[in-house]
Amino acid sequence: MTQSDTRWMGVGSATGPDAETAGTRAARAALRDREDSRLIVLFGNPRHDLISVLRGVTKVTGDVPLVGCSTAGEFTGAGPIFDGVVVAVLGGSGFQFETRAVEGISRRPREVGAEATESAASLPGGGHTAMLMVMDGRAERQEEVLRGAYDTLGATIPLIGGCAAPSPADDTAFLLHDGKVLTDALVTVAMHSEAPFGIGVAHGYEPVGDPILVTRSGQGRIMELDDRPALDVYLDRLGGPDDAYRDPEAFALFALEHPVCVDRRSGREARLISGADFATRALMSPADIPEGGTLWLSSSSAGTLLDSAASARADAVRPLDGEPLGMLAFDGVGRMMMLGTEFGPENEIRRLAGDDPDLPVAGCYSAGEIARTRGINGFHNYAVAVLAVG
Secondary structure, three states: OEEOOOOEEEEEEEOOOOHHHHHHHHHHHHHOOOOOEEEEEEEEOOOOOHHHHHHHHHHHHOOOOEEEEEOOOEEEOOEEOOOOEEEEEEEOOOEEEEEEEEEOOOOOHHHHHHHHHHHHHHOOOOOEEEEEEEEEOOOOOHHHHHHHHHHHHOOOOOEEEEEEOOOOOOOOOOEEEOOEEEOOEEEEEEEEEOOOEEEEEEOOOEEEEEEEEEEEEEOOEEEEEOOEEHHHHHHHHHOOOHHHHOOHHHHHHHHHOOOEEEEEOOEEEEEOOOEEEOOOOEEEOOOOOOOOOEEEEEEOOHHHHHHHHHHHHHHHHOOOOOOOOEEEEEEEHHHHHHHHHHHHHHHHHHHHHOOOOOOOEEEEEEOOEEEEOOOOOOEEOOOEEEEEEO
């Protein structure tokens, strides 16, 4: 636990077969008998019964506002906690939080984004603000959610967060708000602090070859690249294996390691290729790939991925008055798979935690990341998005 005179942050984790017990243990480790907690952030593996996890956490935290999501893995500054529970607690008189949950994100993403961020109107003036957002990772028009947030907030409040990872068993992603487990939803926290918040984001993917013109796209699909079927251009340029041209599983495995990059005002961002339509030879992506724009194929290495984690941390800490009280991190699950067992997530987490082994860090592997300090967008794939709490 790290604290100032008026603010503190604690992180706890637990594993084990009993979901309720794991929730209770993680919450106790995060609180350490402090009584002035203001916000609970919970990351839980969807293999657990998350209702039971919530029951265990709230045995300890009571009616303190709680938000969170299902994950593809969790971590603290000490390392990964797969199939476990991670609890972060922010407390003290120097914080104020307003939470909200809105369902129906698949049907009306922009409206949900606007409604869920209206909670910022309840924050006091002065001080420092940020908006934490977690949404269903299965949503097809995720960037529309952020456009809705911009409709409400403009560019004045920075955004941070990620997308709930679905369960491998039934492809259901879960959002947590107070005592409820939700699907098809967006959960937000309007945050106010006496001290600054810092946000950093980076991905570590580099463009390969010449840019490619997106000649036809829309509705989550890229139909044509350079006036040719997008699937064939993508695989031809990358030298894809023969079975990826016709087999969905082979294509999915290949595409996981080969996102595309698009230009945004904030920089060049990585975008997931989530599947292919073999009948129409189209590529599919949950992110917006605008027609008439350009994209790049990309590559990465363990070194560039690890360097990007250090870069995201440095950008997040830079605005603070000194060292952070703690950090929240949303790390793309594709990055974890790329690092694999040879380099291990421990090395990336070490770069996020920095030189202080006792710094409270709570993170999850997510199905999409949110980080915006300026502009309209802020949706990312294959990135690590970091909130440093001053």
